[in-house]
Each structure stands twice: as C-alpha cells, then as structure tokens.
Amino acid sequence: MTAPARVPAPSRVPVRTRTSADLIRAEEPVLAHNYHPLPVVVARAEGTWVEDVEGRRYLDMLAGYSALNFGHRHPALISAAHEQLDRLTLTSRAFHNDRLAEFAERLAELTGLDMVLPMNTGAEAVESGIKVARKWAYEVKGVPADQATIVVAADNFHGRTTTIVSFSTDETARTGFGPFTPGFRVVPYNDLAALETAVDETTAAVLIEPIQGEAGVVIPDEGYLTGVRELTRRKGCLFIADEIQSGLGRTGRTLAVEHEGVVPDLLLLGKALGGGIVPVSAVVGRRDVLGVLRPGEHGSTFGGNPLAAAVGTAVVELLETGEFQRRAADLGTVLRDGLAGLIGKGVLGFRSRGLWAGVDIDPAIGTGRDIGEGLLREGVLAKDTHGSTIRLAPPLTITEAELASALGALERVLGRG
Numbered sequence: 001m002t003a004p005a006r007v008p009a010p011s012r013v014p015v016r017t018r019t020s021a022d023l024i025r026a027e028e029p030v031l032a033h034n035y036h037p038l039p040v041v042v043a044r045a046e047g048t049w050v051e052d053v054e055g056r057r058y059l060d061m062l063a064g065y066s067a068l069n070f071g072h073r074h075p076a077l078i079s080a081a082h083e084q085l086d087r088l089t090l091t092s093r094a095f096h097n098d099r100l101a102e103f104a105e106r107l108a109e110l111t112g113l114d115m116v117l118p119m120n121t122g123a124e125a126v127e128s129g130i131k132v133a134r135k136w137a138y139e140v141k142g143v144p145a146d147q148a149t150i151v152v153a154a155d156n157f158h159g160r161t162t163t164i165v166s167f168s169t170d171e172t173a174r175t176g177f178g179p180f181t182p183g184f185r186v187v188p189y190n191d192l193a194a195l196e197t198a199v200d201e202t203t204a205a206v207l208i209e210p211i212q213g214e215a216g217v218v219i220p221d222e223g224y225l226t227g228v229r230e231l232t233r234r235k236g237c238l239f240i241a242d243e244i245q246s247g248l249g250r251t252g253r254t255l256a257v258e259h260e261g262v263v264p265d266l267l268l269l270g271k272a273l274g275g276g277i278v279p280v281s282a283v284v285g286r287r288d289v290l291g292v293l294r295p296g297e298h299g300s301t302f303g304g305n306p307l308a309a310a311v312g313t314a315v316v317e318l319l320e321t322g323e324f325q326r327r328a329a330d331l332g333t334v335l336r337d338g339l340a341g342l343i344g345k346g347v348l349g350f351r352s353r354g355l356w357a358g359v360d361i362d363p364a365i366g367t368g369r370d371i372g373e374g375l376l377r378e379g380v381l382a383k384d385t386h387g388s389t390i391r392l393a394p395p396l397t398i399t400e401a402e403l404a405s406a407l408g409a410l411e412r413v414l415g416r417g
C-alpha cells in the first residue's frame with residue numbers, strides 16, 4: 001500500500017507579501033488588545049535601525065524599553081546565541097548545564113554581589129525577590145508567620161502579575177484584576193520621612209526603582225538612595241533595587257544605584273540581560289539573603305537555561321568592557337544639552353540620566369501619543385509613558401550624529417504642533 005499523498009496546506013498569502021496595513025488589520029480579530037502599538041510593522045533590524053515591511057527605515061529611540069541596550073542583533077550576542085543553539089538549548093534545572101556557573105559567577109562579579117537566582121521575565125524576578133524577602137523575614141528576622149510587609153513607592157512599575165499589580169498605583173493596571181495580594185504598603189517616592197514611618201518590625205523589604213522608568217524617568221533627589229540604604233540597614237530590613245529598566249549601562253553606570261555608591265541587598269535585573277534575544281532575568285543578592293531558598297521552594301522550568309545563560313554571559317562580557325556605560329554617560333550629555341535647547345519650544349521640562357530621558361511635552365501641542373505618531377512620520381520610533389511625557393531610550397550603540405538627527409526630528413514635530 002502506498003502512503004497517502006500529503007494534502008497540501010490551503011494556500012495563504014505569504015506573510016512577507018502582505019503590506020503593513022494588511023498585517024495591522026489582520027491582528028485586530030485574533031490578537032488580544034492589551035497594547036496600542038504605533039502603526040509600524042517591523043520586519044528586520046540591525047544596530048540602532050529597524051526596517052518595516054515596505055523597507056522604510058526608522059531610528060529606534062525606544063530600544064525595546066531598554067531590552068535592546070546593545071542595539072538590535074549585536075554581533076557578539078548573536079554569535080553567542082548561534083553557537084549555543086547548535087549545542088544545547090534546554091536542560092531544566094533537574095540537571096546541571098555547562099553554561100550556568102559562568103553566567104552566575106560573572107554576573108555576581110559585575111554587580112558586586114554574591115549569588116544569582118536566574119529567572120526569565122522581569123516580573124518573575126520581582127516575584128522572586130518578594131518571595132525571598134518574605135522568607136528571609138520569617139527565617140532570619142523573626143517576623144511572625146504571614147505578617148511580613150513590603151514597602152513600595154507610589155507610581156512604581158514592577159510588572160504585570162496579580163501580586164505586582166496589587167501594589168501598583170496605576171488604576172488602569174489594577175482595575176478589574178482584584179482581589180489583590182496583601183502585605184504591601186505604598187509611600188510617596190523620593191520621601192525618606194514617609195519611608196521612616198512606614199517601615200516597622202514587620203517589614204521584610206523596601207522595594208523601589210532607583211529611577212522610575214514608566215512613571216516618566218523620575219529621578220529621586222541626590223541622597224535618596226543613600227537614605228534608603230541607611231534606613232533599611234538601621235531598621236533591619238532589606239533594600240531591593242528593581243534595576244530591570246535602569247540597569248545594565250542605561251544611565252552611564254552598570255547600575256543606577258552606583259550613582260550614589262549604594263549596594264542593595266537584592267538586585268532585580270531583566271530586559272537588557274537577555275540582549276534583546278531571549279528573556280533573561282535574575283535576582284542577584286547577598287548570600288545570607290538568597291541563601292534562605294532550599295531545593296523545591298522556588299523555581300522555573302526555563303530559568304537558567306543554557307541559551308539564556310550563554311546570551312546573558314555575552315551581555316555581561318560586553319558590560320565588563322565599560323564601553324557601553326561610557327557611551328551612555330558621554331552621549332547622555334549630548335541628549336541633555338539637546339533637550340535643554342528645546343525648552344520653551346514645545347518641551348516644558350525633562351529628566352535625564354545617561355541615554356535615558358522623560359520629556360514633558362506641552363499638552364497644547366499634543367499627547368505623548370501624538371508626538372510618537374509625529375516622530376514615526378519623521379522616521380523615529382519613540383513611545384509615550386503616559387499623558388504628554390515621552391521616553392527616549394536609544395540603544396547605547398547610537399552615534400552622536402544619529403542622536404542629533406533624532407533631536408532634530410523631535411524639534412520639527414514640536415514646531416508643527
């Protein structure tokens with residue numbers, strides 16, 4: 001008997017021949033509407049540039065919310081990924097893999113901490129940090145069972161899980177998703193006196209972003225991070241720094257906490273740790289804190305997989321050169337000077353550190369969304385954070401000329417408003 005002939009699949013228009021407009025329309029009925037993307041359909045990218053389906057090129061001034069700090073498809077990261085794809089991709093943590101030790105050693109060394117808990121997404125790193133802090137509170141600090149509190153800041157962004165939105169102050173992120181996880185206290189950001197009042201004998205940790213990214217690149221006063229470090233040490237609770245967006249070169253240092261010479265007890269990393277290739281996140285911390293976890297108490301099927309470890313190690317290797325931190329610091333002054341020149345020309349104010357800025361646009365000119373659409377027409381990709389604030393966070397590989405052209409595009413868009 002002969003094998004039945006394979007029925008050919010019904011012919012469909014190949015994806016590559018559909019226009020951007022076709023593809024945007026095609027998403028509508030089949031894709032959950034939890035995002036409102038700008039109307040551009042990206043098909044390929046390299047370095048600081050992306051190209052859409054029709055071959056139009058755009059300068060990327062968002063860099064995947066800082067997941068692309070090293071640009072699109074950095075050759076060292078792509079080659080590390082290729083090499084690993086050809087050898088071993090997943091073992092689960094049921095077994096050891098030959099890439100994980102080096103990743104953990106080098107990440108701990110880079111951050112000045114002792115131990116690494118590898119996870120995948122940023123939200124998982126935050127969740128893991130919360131679990132570790134609670135366990136530490138019960139086992140080491142002696143907080144009565146189920147009484148631990150974690151103090152967080154208003155206008156925080158730490159991710160999208162049920163527990164994390166439980167302590168968000170953004171009603172859009174919360175409404176409709178209760179009931180919420182108890183055990184969190186919210187205080188104003190950049191307010192040491194409020195923190196002093198909120199932290200008590202039940203407090204496991206203070207969890208903050210050293211710079212609040214989604215809130216609009218909000219930079220606390222000089223001395224705040226030092227104050228948080230001093231207060232948490234004095235009161236006997238942990239300092240957890242969420243550097244998922246602020247870390248890994250973005251601000252001109254490896255970590256944003258370095259601007260005040262502060263070392264947290266637990267550090268949360270994600271986004272750029274995966275080099276824009278795979279999701280890689282981690283909780284990095286002191287041995288006496290991460291050491292509370294014992295086999296079976298926490299885990300992740302994909303956390304610490306060899307592909308993630310290979311890419312993460314290559315990311316750490318890039319950061320060990322100091323080149324990206326230096327570029328962010330140097331070009332950060334170009335960005336700052338350029339934005340200062342736009343004050344009064346449609347820019348009401350801005351906050352920046354390194355290659356990271358939150359720019360408040362005069363609402364009379366338009367919403368952040370309008371500015372994003374205007375920039376898109378100028379061949380620049382950027383996104384609003386909320387209201388009339390736009391975020392600029394280009395790959396750290398951007399050249400001075402490219403940065404100047406992005407600022408020129410912004411000036412033209414504002415001038416037209």
Ligand SMILES: *Cc1c(COP(=O)(O)O)cnc(C)c1O
Pocket residue numbers: 065121122123124126157158159160209213214242243244245246270271
């Ligand atoms: C993006 C982000 C997260 C969440 O990361 P995901 O990978 O999207 O889960 C957490 N904290 C901060 C500060 C972030 O910017």
